[in-house]
Amino acid sequence: MKARFALFCILMSPVLFAAPDDDLPVVDADRLNATLDHMKSFGRNDAGGSDRVAYSEHNRAALEYLSSLMKEANLAPRMDVAGNLVGRREGKIDGLAPVVIGSHIDTVPNGGHYDGIVGVMAGIEVARTLYESGVELDHPLEVIVWSNEEGGKNGSRSYAGSVAERELDLPGLGDKTLGDGMKFLGGHPDRLHENAKTPGDIAAYVELHVEQGAILDREGISIGVVEGIVGIRRWNITVDGFANHAGTTPMDQRQDAMLVAALVIADIRRIILSEPGRQVATVGRLQAFPGAPNVIPGKVVFSLEMRDLDMDKIGRLSDRIFASATSIAEENDTRISFEQFYLSPAAITDDSIKTLVNEAADTLELSSMYMPSGAGHDAQSLKDIAPIGMIFVPSRDGVSHAPSEFTSEQEITDGANVLLRTVAGMDNLFK
């Protein structure tokens, strides 16, 4: 069946990809997927995954390849101070801020070949298709390969001026600090402030990415119109009880931090599910002290992460969770405390870009749906600087950050064509 369906697609593709009734071209699907395929060679490991972590030799070699592709697309490449590779084609109208397409090519250790990469390859292909088709934009067009998305988004965050100096000394996912890594790519971390943008410096920003959940894949939908990148809050929750002998301490004399942690974790789910919506909460890490089978834990520390597009909702639900947890702790003769250690505000996408993406999908006769991004992306770094938009394409089984990450050539091509039409629409809209 699959083979027959593929044959059907090949036979039908001239129809499916015929340019709609306007001047806009469609991308070269073969070329796009061939360049994406070539990218796999930079850091492919024995597991079939990618070890192209930020600031590695593989990362640098891949950027050299991308730089040559940019030239073919009439994008003038330059390395900025944060190690971002920026390819730029000037526009027809002088003085306009650029329309920017961004994504990344660095992977987690033993990651996949699609997360981030699809967006970069599609961005360059869109620029090349526009160039070769003789389509000139009013705005300059920039395609940016952000550095180190996976290890801290410091490439894109340098545009927001939010990379603290002390971060440069932090270890990256490879063998270098962030500062040394930027230098390795040709950046100048001591001049990071030169990257900082203000509203107006970028006309509009769009990013194509694989969806890291399985919603599009499961529903068989081609295009996700991203409503925003969810906000994230993370806390360490500490239960203080009393460590005691597991044999000699009767059940009614215990101050069992593990029991309280268990009751609270179950209660978190109850509260999260008590309101409609797509909010999620996760307890991913838990440590018990002293952590021996024959000692009642005197202390348990666990993480709580909550995500939603609506920060107020996160605040309201977390307040309920903490109030309930405090009661549970008191009932069990323990104390509980909550320390937030991470906050990433929600980044809502621009309404007109959402409309452009949706219309592009409609024009191309592709199915689409509105959805939040549960994962973080470089786009969020630019939320206070420019109107932002994101386009999702399916990822098989929602897998990401693993060698088995996969998006089909057809899905990638569809996404690139939506990106092209969205960019053209942004060029018209954001003057």
Next chain:
Amino acid sequence: MKARFALFCILMSPVLFAAPDDDLPVVDADRLNATLDHMKSFGRNDAGGSDRVAYSEHNRAALEYLSSLMKEANLAPRMDVAGNLVGRREGKIDGLAPVVIGSHIDTVPNGGHYDGIVGVMAGIEVARTLYESGVELDHPLEVIVWSNEEGGKNGSRSYAGSVAERELDLPGLGDKTLGDGMKFLGGHPDRLHENAKTPGDIAAYVELHVEQGAILDREGISIGVVEGIVGIRRWNITVDGFANHAGTTPMDQRQDAMLVAALVIADIRRIILSEPGRQVATVGRLQAFPGAPNVIPGKVVFSLEMRDLDMDKIGRLSDRIFASATSIAEENDTRISFEQFYLSPAAITDDSIKTLVNEAADTLELSSMYMPSGAGHDAQSLKDIAPIGMIFVPSRDGVSHAPSEFTSEQEITDGANVLLRTVAGMDNLFK
């Protein structure tokens, strides 16, 4: 108030310790507590605790001191093949097996000065008091200082012939393997089989120990008549779910191993409390994989320990726990498995020894209560060889294995006097 109460005790002590209306003497309270105090010097650390771990220099030096004390008590000391120090006084009737008093002097690292030590010092004092008072027993009397109670009970377990050869290569709590440790004390681990006893080799066994719960201390009771040492079973429980992105995976699509672990831990308590009795269950260790705040745990492994005097009850309750846990796992789209990694059968004390202990307390006008031992003791190693008995004295706040371990001189003296009368009773009874 405390000082006035202590003064009252001192003034009243001649009355409290007057020999009851039979021939049996009472121990020399000052001497007993002075020898116990001297023992603290062998391994005392800066925290005020004891680092007299098994097979250390401190352990060996303390045994030399005890050997000299044994001689003063007319106990002929010898080191057996397992590194147990055995002091023996012959009895009046030839051919009888010995009545044995046993305990230990090794501590956990940074342990206390009472756990085990009280039993050894009281045992030697009882022998000395009997000797100096001209009381001759029909049976030989042996006082045994078991080696390495805290690190595996291999001293007492050599009497049961249950020390496997491979254990000798295991690391002890100090810097030596168990085999090298025994040699260091003068033992011969290659001849461990010589220690193995069969029923009849020991007439009866008794052990005085601090209670490691807080029951006697809280209730203000002087003597615990130990009904037995609880059986212990320990399992590793593994929940297999699916590790997934904490942002992109909706709540209803999760296979969250942490949530299931939490529900099961709460359920364990419900089931344990659903039957009357003193059974206890503890989850002391839990590991989540991969263990990151932003990843739904795909796997959680946690320990379950259950203790009770009744092994059938442990079996029945654990069956209920596992059946319920399996349902919880299935309801949440995960799998759960249970692997027992430790089993220590319950050791029930001899009825007539319990009666002797209780009567001794009554005669001495000391309050007493029947109770299980929730902690393990050397006595359990001998359960299939000889009738065993145990006497508990209070431990302040139930603390053990810590520098703050404390039992008062009065409580220790009371325990020693109960021990003396119990030993005399055993001498009459077990011919």
